[in-house]
Amino acid sequence: MTALLRKPWLWAWLGALAVWLATATFTHGRGSAEVLSAALTFGAFFVIVALGQMFVITLGPGNVDLSIPACMTLAGTVAMKTMDGAASMIPLGLVLALAIGAGVGVINYALIRLLRIPPIIATLSSSFIFQSAAIWWNRGLRVKPPEALADFTTAKLAGVPVIAIAVVLMAVAGHVLLTRTIYGRGVVAIGQNMRAAHLAGVRVERIRAATYIMCATLAGLCGYLLSAFSGGAALNMGEEYLLSSIAVVVIGGTSVAGGFANVPGLWGAALFMFLLVTMLNTFGAGAGVRLVLTGLIIIGVIVAASGGKRGT
Amino acid sequence: MNAPGRAILLASTVVGGLIGQAALADTSDKRIALSNNYAGNSWRQAMLRSWEKVTGQAVADGVVAAADAFTTAENQVTEQAAQIQNLILQGYDAIVINAASPEGLNGAVAEACGAGVVVVSFDGIVTEPCAWRIAVDFKQMGKDEVLYLADQLPEGGNLLEIRGLAGVFVDDEISAGIHEGVAETGKFEIVGSVHGNWAQDVAQKAVAGILPSLPDDIVGVVTQGGDGYGAAQAFNATNRDMPIIVMGNRHDELTWWKEQKDANGYETMSVSIAPGVSTLAFWVAQQILDGAEVPKDLTVPFLRIDQDNLEENLANTEAGGVANVEYTLEDAQAVIAGAK
Structure with missing residues (x-):
């Protein structure tokens, strides 16, 4: 029991559960299963980008990828326009989206490594280029996704969204990658002390490069799936993923200072974020109240989560 | 073509040429700039394209000497204020503004007026008295939606409201109009309200979240x-x-409506502001430079699509874009005359 209490991801899950129960109580249980199903769908998109962001943040202070929204927009735009609604082009679109993501990651890392620009500034400024490229590519016109792809992103298996199942599997892979591979251990070691990691034989720069590329590739994947899900890519589609990707990571119990990460918390935090907004909408709270409460509750969960960690 | 027909054509060409000449004499050496705060969505992209198309033609015809568009990168008040100061220094005769903030740019706008530059704001208007405003009656737009629903649903019922971006005055205005309409018609109840940020995916997410907790009989969505x-x-x-x-005149909305209409006779209406309103602002600025007397406050007409003109409007809307109208000099003159 005490071992469980010490788990940093516990608080995000408790928060999600509490918020869900509060909503269900308010509505006398009506529709609470549907709310959960919606939370799984939309939480899945959060988790895809947060998984990449988690590895980046774990690299240590100053490491963060702010180009996620622009990367999502660019990948979604190019993939949708290339596929142009043709089912036979779905694999090509996916490959393109992933390749664009990887390309974005390479550029980001090149700016950080070769030009020695701090990651925050490098990824923020590169995102202007990616966003402009997306505007130039299709001038904001919304191209419909292929029918089959759209069906896949909205399909359900015994009431559970297929995309959520896929992303849970992805999160399991992420968990194994973090805790059971040399790469994952290297990321954590670098986050705790880059110099010590280097002296211990961790190939610091190779791991950092791989991490930034992976993060951007996941953002490309998310852009691809989100545009398929919501009927086409829009220029502002990634906007809310900038802060949410970081918030989900931190609420999930990953240390914002790096060197300490966990994957289960990502899902807990993603569900929590969605259910929180749903709860406040259901209560009929005004926009001002809602934003203030969202801020306060997020702070509360982070404090609780870090309090739990201090206990270890 | 017979001879009298040709004569009429010739005569109209001459008259047309003369009108062109009249404008040419007065504003052909004038330069107009567009100061735009944001380009990151399809509406703004269409707005910029309309500007390019109409002003490009106007420059080619010699109506004005230049009509350049400038967009700030960050949608920041300070950035746009600096941009306006640059435009003053570059000697533009008129600046057409879509502003990041109604009050934040007033200092820079006053400077421009002081330097003798004509300032015309539209869509995102500025409150500085020396500037002209081409405003949208957003409140009326919200009210029109409810009045339409009251017409379609004499029984009334439960409504779901999707709002825009919290804290933006456009959102407050439209919502105020909707609530006013609900109070006046007295047969609707707004049972849920979410913020969709004017974005398709955000709205989808917010609605999917709140729907399970709402009553089963939602009859309308504003x-x-x-x-x-x-x-x-x-x-x-x-x-x-x-x-x-x-609906809000987007191509995907109109396409969906058309599909439903064909499949099961689904009825609704669609209303928004045409992105081409930038071209209306251009012609108003040109008219002011031309010496026309123009009231400071003008109102943009809505672009409303109904059941019977859906097909026509859908055909004219670029795939993936927004239903649009580009305004002519005559349209601008009509709007000016209507405001007097």
Whole structure:
């Protein structure tokens, strides 16, 4: 029991559960299963980008990828326009989206490594280029996704969204990658002390490069799936993923200072974020109240989560 | 073509040429700049393209000497204020502004007026008295939606409201109009309200979240534009009856409406502001430079699409874009005359 209490991801899950129960109580249980199903769908998109962001943040202070929204927009735009609604082009679109993501990651890392620009500034400024490229590519016109792809992103298996199942599997892979591979251990070691990691034989720069590329590739994947899900890519589609990707990571119990990460918390935090907004909408709270409460509750969960960690 | 016909054609060409000459004499050496605060969505992209198309022709015809568009990168007040100061220094005769803030740019706008530059604001207007304003009656737009629903649904019922971006005055205005309409008609109740940020995916997410907790008999969805298709998707994912969702002139919304109309006679309406309003602002600026007397406050007409002109409007809307109208000099003169 005490071992469980010490788990940093516990608080995000408790928060999600509490918020869900509060909503269900308010509505006398009506529709609470549907709310959960919606939370799984939309939480899945959060988790895809947060998984990449988690590895980046774990690299240590100053490491963060702010180009996620622009990367999502660019990948979604190019993939949708290339596929142009043709089912036979779905694999090509996916490959393109992933390749664009990887390309974005390479550029980001090149700016950080070769030009020695701090990651925050490098990824923020590169995102202007990616966003402009997306505007130039299709001038904001919304191209419909292929029918089959759209069906896949909205399909359900015994009431559970297929995309959520896929992303849970992805999160399991992420968990194994973090805790059971040399790469994952290297990321954590670098986050705790880059110099010590280097002296211990961790190939610091190779791991950092791989991490930034992976993060951007996941953002490309998310852009691809989100545009398929919501009927086409829009220029502002990634906007809310900038802060949410970081918030989900931190609420999930990953240390914002790096060197300490966990994957289960990502899902807990993603569900929590969605259910929180749903709860406040259901209560009929005004926009001002809602934003203030969202801020306060997020702070509360982070404090609780870090309090739990201090206990270890 | 017979001879009299040709004579009439010739005469009209001469008259047309003379009108062109009249404008040419007065503003052909004038330069107009567009100061735009944001380009990151399809509406703004269409707005810029309309500007390019109409002013490009005007420059080619010699109506004005230049009509350059400038967009700030960050949608920041300070950035746009600096941009306006640059435009003053570059000697533009008129600046057409879509402003990041109604009050924040007033200092820079006053400077421009002081330097003898004509300032015309539209869509995102500025409150500085020396500037002209081409405003949208957003409140009326919201009210029109409810009045339409009251017409379609004499029984009334439960409504879901999708709002825009919290804290932006456009959102407050449209919502105020909607609530006013609900109070006046007295037969609707707004049972849920979410913020869709005028974005399809955000609206879809918010509606999907709140729907399970709402009563089963939602009869209408009032929107602010860009969010109708997302709402339809969210309703589609449940086994609820499709309510009347008011649309916002986006191509995906109109396409969906057309599909439903063909399949089961679905009826709704769609209303928004045409992105081409930038060209109306251009012609108003040109008229002011031309010496025309123009009232400081003008109102943009809505672009409303109804059941019977849906096909026509859909055909004229670029795939993936927004239904649009580009304004002519004559349209601008009519708007000016209407405001006097």
